[in-house]
Amino acid sequence: MVIEKLQTDILIIGGGTAGCYAALTIAERSDANVLICEKANIKRSGCLAAGVNALNAYITDGHTPRDYVEYAKHDADGIVCEDLLLSMSERLNSVTKKLEELGLVILKDENGKYVSRGWRNIKINGENIKPLLAEAVEKLPNVSVMNRINITNLAVENNRVFGAFGFGIESGIFYIIEAKAIIVATGGAAGLYKPRNPGFSRHKTWYPPFNTGAGYAMGIRAGAEMTSFEMRFIALRCKDTIAPTGTLAQGAGAKQVNSLGEIYENEYGLTTSQRVFGTTSENLAGRGPCYLQTKGISADLESDLMKAYLNMAPSQTLRWIESGSPLRQNVEIEGTEPYIVGGHTASGYWVDDNRATTVEGLFACGDVAGGCPQKYVTGALAEGEIAGISALGYTGLRDKKEIPEELAAKHIAEAEKFLSNGTGLYSTEQLEEAMQTVMDSYAGGIGTGYSFNEKQLDIAEERISRLETLSNELRAEDFHELMFIYELRERLTICESVIAHLRARRETRWAGFSHNLDHKEKDEKFGKLFVNSRLENGEIKIILRDISKRQVRDDER
Amino acid sequence: MSVEIDREKCVGCRRCHDVCPGSLIKIGSDGKAFIKYPKDCWGCTSCVKECPAHAVRFFLGADIGGMGSVLHIEKNGELLDWVIERYDGENIVVSVDPKESNKY
Ligand SMILES: Cc1cc2nc3c(=O)[nH]c(=O)nc-3n(C[C@H](O)[C@H](O)[C@H](O)COP(=O)(O)OP(=O)(O)OC[C@H]3O[C@@H](n4cnc5c(N)ncnc54)[C@H](O)[C@@H]3O)c2cc1C
Numbered sequence: 231m232v233i234e235k236l237q238t239d240i241l242i243i244g245g246g247t248a249g250c251y252a253a254l255t256i257a258e259r260s261d262a263n264v265l266i267c268e269k270a271n272i273k274r275s276g277c278l279a280a281g282v283n284a285l286n287a288y289i290t291d292g293h294t295p296r297d298y299v300e301y302a303k304h305d306a307d308g309i310v311c312e313d314l315l316l317s318m319s320e321r322l323n324s325v326t327k328k329l330e331e332l333g334l335v336i337l338k339d340e341n342g343k344y345v346s347r348g349w350r351n352i353k354i355n356g357e358n359i360k361p362l363l364a365e366a367v368e369k370l371p372n373v374s375v376m377n378r379i380n381i382t383n384l385a386v387e388n389n390r391v392f393g394a395f396g397f398g399i400e401s402g403i404f405y406i407i408e409a410k411a412i413i414v415a416t417g418g419a420a421g422l423y424k425p426r427n428p429g430f431s432r433h434k435t436w437y438p439p440f441n442t443g444a445g446y447a448m449g450i451r452a453g454a455e456m457t458s459f460e461m462r463f464i465a466l467r468c469k470d471t472i473a474p475t476g477t478l479a480q481g482a483g484a485k486q487v488n489s490l491g492e493i494y495e496n497e498y499g500l501t502t503s504q505r506v507f508g509t510t511s512e513n514l515a516g517r518g519p520c521y522l523q524t525k526g527i528s529a530d531l532e533s534d535l536m537k538a539y540l541n542m543a544p545s546q547t548l549r550w551i552e553s554g555s556p557l558r559q560n561v562e563i564e565g566t567e568p569y570i571v572g573g574h575t576a577s578g579y580w581v582d583d584n585r586a587t588t589v590e591g592l593f594a595c596g597d598v599a600g601g602c603p604q605k606y607v608t609g610a611l612a613e614g615e616i617a618g619i620s621a622l623g624y625t626g627l628r629d630k631k632e633i634p635e636e637l638a639a640k641h642i643a644e645a646e647k648f649l650s651n652g653t654g655l656y657s658t659e660q661l662e663e664a665m666q667t668v669m670d671s672y673a674g675g676i677g678t679g680y681s682f683n684e685k686q687l688d689i690a691e692e693r694i695s696r697l698e699t700l701s702n703e704l705r706a707e708d709f710h711e712l713m714f715i716y717e718l719r720e721r722l723t724i725c726e727s728v729i730a731h732l733r734a735r736r737e738t739r740w741a742g743f744s745h746n747l748d749h750k751e752k753d754e755k756f757g758k759l760f761v762n763s764r765l766e767n768g769e770i771k772i773i774l775r776d777i778s779k780r781q782v783r784d785d786e787r
Numbered sequence: 788m789s790v791e792i793d794r795e796k797c798v799g800c801r802r803c804h805d806v807c808p809g810s811l812i813k814i815g816s817d818g819k820a821f822i823k824y825p826k827d828c829w830g831c832t833s834c835v836k837e838c839p840a841h842a843v844r845f846f847l848g849a850d851i852g853g854m855g856s857v858l859h860i861e862k863n864g865e866l867l868d869w870v871i872e873r874y875d876g877e878n879i880v881v882s883v884d885p886k887e888s889n890k891y
């Protein structure tokens with residue numbers, strides 16, 4: 231295997247929304263060297279690939295960042311870090327301005343004011359949002375971008391990070407990267423659970439199937455503290471195409487109705503998890519399928535919707551043109567498989583207000599960072615900015631440290647083993663399907679209506695651990711297949727944490743997202759606690775933390 | 788969810804390969820593109836938008852209700868024309884102005 235050593239001041243793992251913005255932030259403030267390693271190509275990688283429909287987090291006139299904190303706290307039923315939400319909310323509008331300067335089209339009224347949908351959401355044409363960010367990054371002289379590099383592990387000793395390992399999926403080169411500080415921005419994790427459409431369209435998921443949770447897994451292995459993996463996210467989406475429903479529900483005012491034509495959304499409530507819960511419950515009660523009531527909308531609205539979906543979820547427009555438009559029929563909706571995504575719910579690295587993780591020199595932002603839900607695009611950018619500033623400050627204090635040869639040798643040997651293993655009984659694809667089936671059946675997937683009990687979690691734990699052992703024997707024919715093996719192993723690592731967290735929160739707090747059948751009600755005690763965890767000597771140790779300690783910032787006291 | 792690539796039309800510019808967020812498109816020894824992992828496609832249409840030869844076409848898998856229509860994109864001055872060749876032979880074009888915002 232060809233091995234190359236690289237050096238930089240700041241390594242950014244993942245050139246998505248938050249990672250690109252961290253690079254822009256650092257370049258504006260210093261001439262420090264920045265290296266972005268991206269497993270795909272920053273032009274269209276990550277969540278923003280197809281485009282987005284709106285900027286979901288913005289503070290309109292008459293509102294304050296505090297209002298946003300309260301909204302997010304209510305939506306997550308209290309399990310949030312208010313300090314993180316506040317520092318993010320304070321930056322939402324300035325990052326939006328920057329996006330506009332980069333060329334993002336934002337709808338304005340005759341007075342030049344942004345047009346909002348509700349009080350915290352503004353209307354845009356988000357089709358080219360990722361190419362705009364990528365072009366800005368590519369112009370920066372001190373930022374190098376390496377595309378198609380899959381980062382697999384961090385180099386950590388004595389709880390300090392000083393580099394990372396990865397390989398080029400097309401070049402076949404193994405990289406040892408030394409850095410003074412690292413920003414992890416790999417997004418959340420899809421593909422842990424059996425998907426809605428497990429066949430040919432298995433990757434027609436809401437969250438990008440290529441965000442496999444590498445950043446979480448690297449952190450877990452490195453002993454970083456993680457938070458709220460039990461707070462899974464389940465999206466309410468258009469059936470089959472998994473296209474967003476917000477444009478129809480909040481934008482066009484379509485109500486949630488069951489097959490009897492009854493509007494059911496008011497019965498269950500309108501938070502994100504309640505919308506999912508209502509739909510799942512109506513289906514279980516025999517009143518499915520459920521729909522968004524679009525029948526009879528005006529022809530103008532219909533034509534606008536066709537275009538709006540082309541700008542973010544083109545399969546929905548194709549679907550309408552193929553099998554009937556929203557004017558003629560209601561749009562069927564359902565919940566997706568569960569995802570772990572810190573930009574919608576609160577799962578991820580346990581970070582302080584500077585987005586520093588519990589590992590020295592390691593910063594996290596965007597969907598990989600925990601404690602701060604409802605980030606969306608602008609919140610991910612805001613966190614990229616904070617992490618960029620913090621990492622830059624940190625590099626001023628630190629010298630480079632060399633990666634010890636034995637440590638590098640261990641990681642190289644692991645990759646070489648997969649490339650030289652004989653063809654075994656199982657393929658990576660088979661083990662991935664097995665993992666998804668285990669999670670679906672025993673850890674609250676679609677198959678059980680997102681519910682589970684402790685006995686089932688025990689079975690899930692045992693089987694996931696067995697799959698982990700089996701994955702040691704997998705064989706990769708090339709570096710792309712090697713990436714598949716690492717992705718599977720990342721997901722297995724995350725599954726273990728998800729199971730441990732689901733077991734530790736002995737209550738049912740977000741009924742739409744998960745139902746703990748041994749503890750079916752909310753428990754006041756858990757309303758005051760974060761469920762955190764850290765890997766210690768190969769065991770997941772659960773740490774319960776008091777929420778009140780993360781409520782107000784010093785300057786607000 | 789997937790795309791198909793017409794190798795007759797492909798001019799080997801590699802642009803679809805460069806943008807795919809899943810690295811699913813590879814270039815064959817003849818210099819032309821092919822999708823190596825069709826079941827792994829997310830359906831983001833990034834590759835469809837890039838192709839200057841209209842060789843990349845997008846369709847819905849039968850398991851999610853696909854009926855055989857295909858979609859490609861043509862640049863029409865400042866506009867993007869999304870061309871849907873319906874399964875029944877009808878062609879439908881939806882023109883989108885990239886400078887126009889979503890209204891909902
Ligand atoms: C389909 C969809 C639609 C959305 N629509 C909206 C919307 O309309 N409005 C809104 O405000 N928000 C929307 N969101 C939410 C918002 O887009 C995300 O919360 C935000 O973009 C997340 O940013 P991120 O940087 O954390 O992740 P990403 O932008 O996904 O970046 C993660 C990057 O890391 C890379 N990566 C992953 N693993 C590795 C590895 N091992 N090595 C190297 N690189 C790696 C990935 O390829 C990717 O480029 C949407 C999200 C999705 C998925």
Ligand code: SF4
Pocket residue numbers: 789790806807808809810811812822827828829830831832833834835
């Ligand atoms: S539609 Fe997107 S995921 Fe599918 S092949 Fe094209 S670029 Fe890749």
Ligand code: SF4
Pocket residue numbers: 792796797798799800801802803804819820837838839840841842843
């Ligand atoms: S973008 Fe079109 S022409 Fe260029 S390589 Fe891909 S298929 Fe061929």
